[in-house]
Amino acid sequence: MASGTIIESVKDAIAVASTIMESAEKEILWLLPPAMLVFGAQYGLDEKSKMLIEKGGRVRGVTAISGTYRDIVRKHLEIGEDVRHVDQYRGAFMLVADKRESISSLNVSIEDLSLDDRVVAFWTDDSSYAEYLIATFEDAWKEAVDAKKRFQEL
């Protein structure tokens, strides 16, 4: 099982996500509350994603797209990410790179998430834990709808 580091704030989670994204060579998967995308953009995480895609990597993401978050999701699509929308997701949130390094959380408040909030997340490079997260991601991916289709609904 996974040995790793426990992260206890939204800001630290973003710092870790940034580190993971910098080290990614092939693929990033993310399943995040939409507010995290806003914070990520604030700290340049979308730039890291763009760099990976320009090098031939792939980025897939799942989030809950509402009118409030339409623009931020559109930016992710513009840099070449594949993004899907999921309704009322209940489960772990995560960012996984190259089927190995990950940061995930068992419970993140989807509404009213702020940069100063406390979250508890787990950062590990254990590939068996990544496998477990990827299985969860793929289930959500299958259930989710294409972001562009969601835009039309909105």
Added chain:
Amino acid sequence: MDLDTALDTTVKKQESELREMEARKRELQELAKQQRFRPSDEVSTFKLIKSIKEMVTATMTLVSSAKRGFVYVVPAEALVITSLFGINAEAKKLKELGGYAKGITNIAYADIAPAQEVLDIGEDLRHYPDYGGIYFAVVDKKHCVSAINVDIKRISLNEPISMIWTDDSTYADYLCSTFEMLWEQSVPAAERIQELLKRGSPQT
């Protein structure tokens, strides 16, 4: 303040935040490096639990062998299972021996009886409204079971579920930290039960 000054202030603030984030990144990388290379003679194992029957067996074994106590975050249906299959009886023995038992669930009107039973045996139970995260339990701050997919449609031993069991102490620390955060955000079950009773059955 004119527009240029306002823009300048915003840019400076963002630059300062980015510098702060880079510094924090380096600190966290250093921390992770130290933790990953920390020598450990512990060997951790994990296995998958695929049905309520396996979950009951694993939970029964863990609770009956608990030395200090356990914490859990479960759907309210699980309280019916712990009652039916003797897990509450084992928890009661642990409480009588001075152990701790703390739980969090989402209590609706239909869950009052099983929640009250858990309170009656001395467990500390709290209500967390509309919990949308992963369910889990940690025994003696070491043995953990956490859900991959638990959607209990009927209380039957053959009902399929997907859970992971491990004795990794780092993972247990992570689950315990998550539990403490949820505990702070939840309310005592007794308070919630009183509130539901006052409101009455939603069907009447």
